[in-house]
Amino acid sequence: xxxxxxxxxxxxxxxxxxxxxxxxxxxxxxxxxxxxxxxxxxxxxxxxxxxxxxxxxxxxxxxxxxxxxxxxxxxxxxxxxxxxxxxxxxxxxxxxxxxxxxxxxxxxxxxxxxxxxxxxxxxxxxxxxxxxxxxxxxxxxxxxxxxxxxxxxxxxxxxxxxxxxxxxxxxxxxxxxxxxxxxxxxxxxxxxxxxxxxxxxxxxxxxxxxxxxxxxxxxxxxxxxxxxxxxxxxxxxxxxxxxxxxxxxxxxxxxxxxxxxxxxxxxxxxxxxxxxxxxxxxxxxxxxxxxxxxxxxxxxxxxxxxxxxxxxxxxxxxxxxxxxxxxxxxxxxxxxxxxxxxxxxxxxxxxxxxxxxxxxxxxxxxxxxxxxxxxx
Amino acid sequence: xxxxxxxxxxxxxxxxxxxxxxxxxxxxxxxxxxxxxxxxxxxxxxxxxxxxxxxxxxxxxxxxxxxxxxxxxxxxxxxxxxxxxxxxxxxxxxxxxxxxxxxxxxxxxxxxxxxxxxxxxxxxxxxxxxxxxxxxxxxxxxxxxxxxxxxxxxxxxxxxxxxxxxxxxxxxxxxxxxxxxxxxxxxxxxxxxxxxxxxxxxxxxxxxxxxxxxxxxxxxxxxxxxxxxxxxxxxxxxxxxxxxxxxxxxxxxxxxxxxxxxxxxxxxxxxxxxxxxxxxxxxxxxxxxxxxxxxxxxxxxxxxxxxxxxxxxxxxxxxxxxxxxxxxxxxxxxxxxxxxxxxxxxxxxxxxxxxxxxxxxxxxxxxxxxxxxxxxxxxxxxxxxxxxxxxxxxxxx
Numbered sequence: 001x002x003x004x005x006x007x008x009x010x011x012x013x014x015x016x017x018x019x020x021x022x023x024x025x026x027x028x029x030x031x032x033x034x035x036x037x038x039x040x041x042x043x044x045x046x047x048x049x050x051x052x053x054x055x056x057x058x059x060x061x062x063x064x065x066x067x068x069x070x071x072x073x074x075x076x077x078x079x080x081x082x083x084x085x086x087x088x089x090x091x092x093x094x095x096x097x098x099x100x101x102x103x104x105x106x107x108x109x110x111x112x113x114x115x116x117x118x119x120x121x122x123x124x125x126x127x128x129x130x131x132x133x134x135x136x137x138x139x140x141x142x143x144x145x146x147x148x149x150x151x152x153x154x155x156x157x158x159x160x161x162x163x164x165x166x167x168x169x170x171x172x173x174x175x176x177x178x179x180x181x182x183x184x185x186x187x188x189x190x191x192x193x194x195x196x197x198x199x200x201x202x203x204x205x206x207x208x209x210x211x212x213x214x215x216x217x218x219x220x221x222x223x224x225x226x227x228x229x230x231x232x233x234x235x236x237x238x239x240x241x242x243x244x245x246x247x248x249x250x251x252x253x254x255x256x257x258x259x260x261x262x263x264x265x266x267x268x269x270x271x272x273x274x275x276x277x278x279x280x281x282x283x284x285x286x287x288x289x290x291x292x293x294x295x296x297x298x299x300x301x302x303x304x305x306x307x308x309x310x311x312x313x314x315x316x317x318x319x320x321x322x323x324x325x326x327x328x329x330x331x332x333x334x335x336x337x338x339x340x341x342x343x344x345x346x347x348x349x350x351x352x353x354x355x356x357x358x359x360x361x362x363x364x365x366x367x368x369x370x371x372x373x374x375x376x
Numbered sequence: 377x378x379x380x381x382x383x384x385x386x387x388x389x390x391x392x393x394x395x396x397x398x399x400x401x402x403x404x405x406x407x408x409x410x411x412x413x414x415x416x417x418x419x420x421x422x423x424x425x426x427x428x429x430x431x432x433x434x435x436x437x438x439x440x441x442x443x444x445x446x447x448x449x450x451x452x453x454x455x456x457x458x459x460x461x462x463x464x465x466x467x468x469x470x471x472x473x474x475x476x477x478x479x480x481x482x483x484x485x486x487x488x489x490x491x492x493x494x495x496x497x498x499x500x501x502x503x504x505x506x507x508x509x510x511x512x513x514x515x516x517x518x519x520x521x522x523x524x525x526x527x528x529x530x531x532x533x534x535x536x537x538x539x540x541x542x543x544x545x546x547x548x549x550x551x552x553x554x555x556x557x558x559x560x561x562x563x564x565x566x567x568x569x570x571x572x573x574x575x576x577x578x579x580x581x582x583x584x585x586x587x588x589x590x591x592x593x594x595x596x597x598x599x600x601x602x603x604x605x606x607x608x609x610x611x612x613x614x615x616x617x618x619x620x621x622x623x624x625x626x627x628x629x630x631x632x633x634x635x636x637x638x639x640x641x642x643x644x645x646x647x648x649x650x651x652x653x654x655x656x657x658x659x660x661x662x663x664x665x666x667x668x669x670x671x672x673x674x675x676x677x678x679x680x681x682x683x684x685x686x687x688x689x690x691x692x693x694x695x696x697x698x699x700x701x702x703x704x705x706x707x708x709x710x711x712x713x714x715x716x717x718x719x720x721x722x723x724x725x726x727x728x729x730x731x732x733x734x735x736x737x738x739x740x741x742x743x744x745x746x747x748x749x750x751x752x753x754x755x756x757x758x759x760x761x762x763x764x765x766x767x768x769x770x771x772x773x
Contacts, residue, residue, distance in 0.1 A: 128735070129644050131714045136646065155734065156715040177647060197732050200720040202581075202743050207718060209734045268511035278760060334750050338509050338758065339534045339586075342579045342751050349580030353747060356710075360717050366655055 003298065009073055012055070012066075016077040019050060024081050026347045033084055033204035039162050044085050048117030053091055057099060061111045068239070072246040072301045079250025082350055084205050086120060086159035092243045094121030094167050096236040097184060101224035106186070110165070122163040124154040124187075124210055125233070132363035134169070134233050136177045139212065141170035141185060148172070148222070150185060150193075150215040158361070160208035161198040163189055168212070172227050182230040184223040191215055203357040204350065231308065237362055238315035239304055244358050245297040248322040251351045251358075252290045255333040258348060259283060262337055279336060286332050289325035296321040312375045316368035323365035326355035379672075385447045392455045399424050400461055413462070413724075415498070415540045421462045422495035432469050432493055439477060439485075440493050446678045457627035465537070467499040468492035472545040474618055475562070475611050479603040488543075488564065502532040502546030502565070502589060503612070510761050512547075513556045513609065517591065519548035519563065526550075526563065526601070528594040534755065538574045538587040541567050546591075551606050562608035564600040571595070579751070581744035583723050616757060617691065623756055624698035626671045632705045633664055639712045639738045650712060663704045670697045689769035692762035699752035699759065706746040713739035720744070 005013070023043065032040045047053055055070045057063020064070075071092060078087060091114070098110055113119040130136030139152020150170055160166070166187045174181025187194060193215035196208040224232045260283055263274030273279055300318035303311055330352035334341035341348045359365060381389075401420050425431035433449055435441035444452065456463075473492045476484055491497030508515040517530025528548050538544065544565050551559030565572070571594040577586045602611055637660065640651040650656055674694055710717045716735035721744060733740055753759040767773045 126715050128715075129647075131643070131645055133646055156718050158718070197734065199732050199734060201718040202720045202747070203718070267507075268509065268514070273510075276760075278763070331750065335753060335758075338754050339504070339751075342754065344578040344580050344582065349747070352750075353580060353743075356743065356746070357718060360715065364711060366653075366711070369655075 005069075005073070009069060012070060013073045013077060015050060016052065016074055019046070020077060020081040020083070024083065026082070026350075029082055029084065030204075037162070038200065038206040039084050039086070044120070045117045047085065047087070048115065052087070053117055054115040056091065057095065057111060057115060061099070061107055062115050063111075068242060068301045068304050071239075071243055072297065075243045075246035076250040076297075079247035079354075080254050082204070082251070082347070082354060086122060086162060088240050088243050088247075089122040089159040089163070090114060090120050092240050093123040093236060094165070096239050097123075097167055097223050097232070100236060101184075101229075101232050103220075105220065106223065110186070119164045120159070120162050121165045121167065122157055122159040123169075124157045124160065124166045125169045125237075126155050126157070127153060128155050132367040133177065134237065135179055135182055135230055137169060137171040137182060138176060139168070139170045141172050141183055141217075143172075144216065147216060147218040148183075148185065150187065150212045150217065152212050154210045154212075156201075156207050157210055158201070158205060158207045160189070160196060160210060161206040165189060166194075166210070167223065169229065169233060174227070179230050181227045182233065183226050184229045184233070185217050186221045186223060187212075187215060187217055191217075201357065203354045234308070234312065238300075238311055241315045241319050241362055242297070242300045242304055244361060245293070245300055245318045245322045248326050248355055248358050249290065249293050249297050251355050252286075252293060252326065252329045255329050255348060255351050255355075256283070256286050256290055259286065259333045259336050262340075266338075273336075282332055282336065286329045289328050293322050293325045309375050313372055316372035316375065319363065319368040320365050320372065323359040323368070326359055330355040379675075381447060381451075385445075385451060388448050389451045389455065392452055393458075395428065395430075396455055396459045396461065399428070400459055418462060418465065418537075418540070419495045419498070422464055425464070426494045431464065431495070432473065434470070435473065435493075436477065439489055446675065446682055449678065450675065453627040454630075457631045460631065463628070465498075467501050467536070467541075467545075468495075468497070470618055471501060471615050472499050472564070475545070475602060475615050476564075478614065479562075479611050483599065484564070484602070491542075497542045498537075498540050500535050500538040500541035500544050500567075500589075502535060502544045504534045505531055506533055510758050512612070513560065515547055515549060515560070517546070517548040518552070519550050519561060519596070521550070521598070521605075524598050526596045526598065528563065528565070528591050528596055530591050532589040532591070533586075534577070535574075535587045535589045536585055538567075538589050539576065539584070543567060544572075544589065545602075547608055547612055550608075554606060557609040559606055560608040560612065561605050562602040562611045563596055564602065565591075565594065565596050569594050569596070579748065581741075581748040582720065582727065583744075583748060623752075624670060624674050624694040625702055626667065626674055626698070629667050629698070629701050629705060630671075632702075632709070633660065633667065635738070636660060636705060636709050636712060639709060642736065642738070643712055643714060656708075656712070659708055663701055663708065666697065666704075667701050670694070670701060673697070689765050692757075692765045695756060696753075696759050696762045699749075702752055703746075703749050706742075706749045710743045710746040713742045717743040 051064055052074055054063045055066040059065040095114055098107055125134060127138055141148040141150045152170060166189055168185050168187050170183055171181050172183040193213045195211045198206055198208045201207050263279055264272050266273050296318040300314040303314040333348050334352050337348050340346050422431060430442060432440050433442040433444050437443045476488050503512060505515050505517060519526040519528045544567055546563045546565050547560055548563055549559050550561040571592040573590040575588045576584045577588060578584055640656060641649050643650040645653050677691060716739040719733060719735055721733045721741040722731045
């Protein structure tokens with residue numbers, strides 16, 4: 001039993017930390033978020049240079065052979081700095097699908113440019129009727145010669161405005177919510193028949209609604225086995241959940257530190273408000289919520305390669321914990337900062353908004369309580 | 377004890393409902409929230425009600441009050457919420473208006489009450505300062521008497537809709553040597569006076585609702601002082617008591633729950649309506665039960681008030697519970713819309729009013745409303761301060 005980080009892991013954290021301190025302070029982040037593109041291709045290129053985009057890939061693919069722990073470290077630091085760039089979408093999700101289930105040809109074709117930062121990816125899975133159910137798909141892919149023709153609609157595809165390539169879930173057989181019959185395809189965002197409408201999200205990012213109209217893809221676009229992709233999707237989205245958990249603890253830590261500091265300096269009634277016991281206990285509860293979230297983040301990170309049921313319980317358990325803790329810490333950080341906590345100018349509201357959206361992403365507390373309860 | 381409505385009440389409800397249906401300018405006012413509306417749109421309904429004589433039901437009858445019974449006031453609020461009319465701004469009607477007719481002199485009443493009543497003059501509130509929030513009495517804005525004027529210097533903050541205001545009612549320190557509550561005075565200041573600068577504060581939901589107001593050597597005529605110099609804290613507290621009793625928002629919350637149920641009926645979970653999800657419905661029921669309790673608590677408070685008691689410190693219950701319920705409803709509404717909670721809906725024309733906003737109409741701004749409503753447990757005396765008031769004034773701790 002050992003919860004310490006290796007020297008290499010500590011070095012990785014220090015590298016990410018000092019890079020973000022230099023290049024990604026809150027003002028810079030706000031400017032990036034409000035810019036026309038809404039993200040920084042330059043920062044992305046620097047992530048590639050630092051090797052962050054290569055971290056979780058096997059060495060024979062040009063990666064650094066890192067484990068889920070390296071991803072956790074990167075995501076925790078990204079959470080502390082409210083990084084907008086699509087690391088989860090490109091590296092954890094698309095990279096995860098390619099590495100886990102891609103053919104050798106797909107890996108060779110796609111992973112080097114992903115690691116190099118030249119190609120940005122995202123995962124188009126959600127549909128308006130489907131809510132958080134990954135199998136509830138109206139989008140279809142029909143066999144057409146050697147390839148497939150995709151028709152359908154995907155909603156709130158995060159990072160899609162920046163993406164070159166999409167991984168799209170679609171039904172190749174079965175009923176609308178059947179576990180069987182779900183397949184994954186690589187689709188060029190500029191392929192004929194793909195149309196996108198972009199918009200900003202409340203947490204300072206961008207997303208798209210995507211329509212697929214008779215989009216033709218070849219047989220080489222299929223990831224994994226036709227009709228059998230649901231377990232793969234569950235596995236890779238659980239990795240994304242572990243990443244979001246790490247991002248969330250980074251955000252919570254920032255809010256807790258900022259709140260304690262503020263309550264030590266903000267004076268009302270002649271004393272720092274941190275002297276009031278009712279606020280002290282509130283901050284202790286925030287601290288405990290954070291610590292419990294750190295524990296769940298470690299647990300899910302270490303269990304990502306366990307069998308499906310075990311992994312699923314760890315991921316859903318972590319998602320419930322960070323959903324509840326993120327809400328509590330976010331709300332109380334705003335409350336204890338008073339009016340300042342409500343402003344766009346101070347970073348507190350931005351962490352609160354991101355934590356709130358992390359709860360929505362890949363299913364909220366209610367969804368994961370059900371998933372946890374149903375996991376054998 | 378009787379909680380039923382009389383035949384007169386039922387007739388009154390019919391009259392009010394018909395009036396709103398016939399007169400509410402729905403074609404003019406179609407914005408999602410007040411933060412997105414123009415000045416004229418915000419005031420349109422106020423002016424219609426002023427003409428009808430219903431804009432200030434709680435004022436004394438000789439200056440425009442309606443002398444409605446508790447039941448009638450309750451019915452009026454219900455019907456306005458049911459029709460989703462724009463809420464009337466409280467700054468004139470519920471805040472400075474009562475201060476002026478209670479503590480102002482005849483000239484002040486004649487000068488200011490008609491403008492407040494008719495909605496021709498817009499008021500904002502100069503209370504909070506960067507260093508004086510929960511501890512309002514520690515305010516530092518200074519007023520110095522010079523001949524027939526005061527010279528006022530300082531900074532106010534969180535000033536709601538000051539960008540539209542004609543007048544600001546303002547607390548300033550006139551005696552720095554007195555105990556902190558005893559050196560404060562209450563001023564009425566023309567926003568056009570040289571030396572006043574309004575700077576916007578954008579909140580985390582992207583709205584421009586609040587402002588900073590800077591006062592730099594602002595000359596205020598002596599006749600704009602309310603009551604006596606250094607007695608401003610008495611008037612300020614009177615105003616805060618009135619502010620609190622209007623803050624429960626029961627009727628609006630009822631409407632918001634009705635809306636939430638409709639959203640939950642449209643949203644699907646595994647092909648079934650969300651409203652069929654037992655866990656989610658229980659959460660709606662829980663907040664609805666809290667609201668039922670608050671509704672009766674508010675009626676009990678109003679009944680006590682109509683017998684000439686209060687509003688006492690118990691009205692802090694209305695503020696705490698009312699805002700907790702409002703926050704919970706917006707939280708559940710955000711949960712209900714699922715993935716579309718991510719969508720940012722721009723505010724008004726300035727932010728690109730015609731920008732693409734995906735998802736069903738009811739989902740628009742769902743999480744922004746949730747973020748915005750976090751302010752309610754901070755403003756009007758934070759909920760922690762309300763707990764202190766009850767602990768001290770009611771429980772005697």
